[in-house]
Amino acid sequence: MKRLAFALAATTCLAGPALATDMTEMTDAERDAFRAEVRAYLLDNPEVLMEAIEVLERRQAAEAVANDSAMIAHNADELFNDGYSHVAGNPDGDITMVEFVDYRCGYCRKAFPEIKALVETDGNIRVIYKEFPILGEGSTLSSQFAISTQLVAGQEGYGLVHDALMALRGNPSEAVLVTMADDLGLDGKAIWDGMSDPRVDEIIRNNHLLGQRMQISGTPTFVMEDQMLRGYVPLDGMLQIVAELRAAKEG
Known part of the structure; x- marks a missing residue:
């Protein structure tokens, strides 16, 4: 379940804000068709999903390190x-x-x-x-x-x-x-x-x-x-x- 959550977050991150805007402008039929295409593509190419998960995990790790460094600097004294x-x-x-x-x-x-x-x-x-x-x-x-x-x-x-x-x-x-x-x-x-x-x-x-x-x-x-x-x-x-x-x- 945890990796599935990562996957959903990763695909959202990779999609970007432009796609989110386009999705809101789609009709229900267009949205359903798009989702079906995405699902079919991921089933045919599951390695893409794993790559997305790895990218997200690296980004989150880098953000955590940066956040820790900032907290240390702020509380250094x-x-x-x-x-x-x-x-x-x-x-x-x-x-x-x-x-x-x-x-x-x-x-x-x-x-x-x-x-x-x-x-x-x-x-x-x-x-x-x-x-x-x-x-x-x-x-x-x-x-x-x-x-x-x-x-x-x-x-x-x-x-x-x-x-x-x-x-x-x-x-x-x-x-x-x-x-x-x-x-x-x-x-x-x-x-x-x-x-x-x-x-x-x-x-x-x-x-x-x-x-x-x-x-x-x-x-x-x-x-x-x-x-x-x-x-x-x-x-x-x-x-x-x-x-x-x-x-x-x-x-």
Whole structure:
């Protein structure tokens, strides 16, 4: 059904506005005859329909890429320089990658070791984490704790807690989170109490508003320079994209 819808849209696009005008001027008999001719032609030449579908899909893909680039440009300051999101990797890296992350998201966890491998292998990538809890209370609690960690214990403390939350398998209760932070050498109780700081919820709210403007509805979502990647991307794919971005800059 989806490809049929593409086909109908494609034949409409290829027909163009002039044909649409002519169709409105046809009599019912002429319109029926025209439709019969089109149907007969497509039945005799089904490859034309497939070609039309491919053309439409390429156009839509190109439009989506252009739309993503425009959204990134329009929201660049909040994406890359909001002043509060955690920055990992090389702060002066020539490639910046933003990740909208939810700690309870299975694909975020799957991507986590691959992002670390990318950063460590490359050495010249700046990573910005956007706390983007969308999977319920546990997600929100985890993000609140991570943000509070940054406010209380700084960037280094956030990095430790971020990694630990990615590996956490149990429910993120107060006892679990406080103990986890204490085991990392941080003051878990101070971090927990710091979650009441209005800035914590403000940061999450700002990230959600940014996500709405960027048409982000799931995690992980990555912004790599002027490209948006929705969903999990394996390490090999990230390496290829980084290489292409660098080549484009050099060109």
